[in-house]
Amino acid sequence: xxxxxxxxxxxxxxxxxxxxxxxxxxxxxxVCVSLMRYFFSYGSILLQEAILNLNVVVVALAVCFGVLRxxxxxxxxxxxxxxxxxxxxxxxxxxLVLLLPTAVFLVLATTPYATQAWATLEGSRNVGGLGGxxxxxxxxxxxxxxxxxxxxxxxxRVAVLRTDPYPHxxxxxxxx
Numbered sequence: 101x102x103x104x105x106x107x108x109x110x111x112x113x114x115x116x117x118x119x120x121x122x123x124x125x126x127x128x129x130x131v132c133v134s135l136m137r138y139f140f141s142y143g144s145i146l147l148q149e150a151i152l153n154l155n156v157v158v159v160a161l162a163v164c165f166g167v168l169r170x171x172x173x174x175x176x177x178x179x180x181x182x183x184x185x186x187x188x189x190x191x192x193x194x195x196l197v198l199l200l201p202t203a204v205f206l207v208l209a210t211t212p213y214a215t216q217a218w219a220t221l222e223g224s225r226n227v228g229g230l231g232g233x234x235x236x237x238x239x240x241x242x243x244x245x246x247x248x249x250x251x252x253x254x255x256x257r258v259a260v261l262r263t264d265p266y267p268h269x270x271x272x273x274x275x276x
Contacts, residue, residue, distance in 0.1 A: 101260050105253040109168060112246060116165030119158045126154045149230040156236050160243035167199070167250050192258035200251040206244035214241040 129151050136142045182190065216222075217234035224230050257263045 101256050105256055108246070108249045108253045112164045112168040112250065115161045115246075116168065119161035119165060122154050122158045122161075126151055126158065129154070145224075145226050145228045146230050149224055149226070153230060153233070153236045157239050160239045163243055164246045164250065167247065188258045192255055195251045195254040199254070200248065203244055203247035203251055207241065207248060210237070210241040210244050214238045 129147055133144060133147050133151070136144060136147075214234070214237045217237040220234075222233040222237070224233065
């Protein structure tokens with residue numbers, strides 16, 4: 101069980117680091133687009149779409165990374181002063197009642213979306229645009245599946261292993 105949880109954490113950790121690198125790539129592409137437009141009066145639909153699609157990938161990866169690092173948005177009014185074991189139980193309840201159903205809903209909602217995109221090998225709607233939109237839509241499905249796995253890992257850590265539900269909290273190392 102611990103190896104299962106650690107494998108999920110390691111994969112999400114790598115995905116989070118990739119998201120950080122992709123942010124730098126987005127910035128570099130945006131600088132190129134701006135320089136091309138203002139100095140050379142040339143626009144590139146392909147590069148503009150690359151920026152949009154990379155943003156989708158970054159957000160999808162960052163959502164999973166935020167849950168792994170326990171920095172996702174929430175209000176801890178109820179469990180703020182509780183003991184570690186009571187706080188862990190509260191986290192497990194949150195994962196069971198909020199995270200898991202939301203993640204399962206996302207899997208169910210994005211599966212037909214990604215499947216249809218793959219069936220048609222969906223590309224850009226713009227002439228000269230970036231192809232492979234089906235890959236971007238698949239990232240959304242992957243995000244939902246990983247969120248389901250992370251919710252299960254939180255539940256396993258609290259209920260079975262009796263450990264911290266988020267061992268890689270915000271104060272932990274980022275470099276894995």
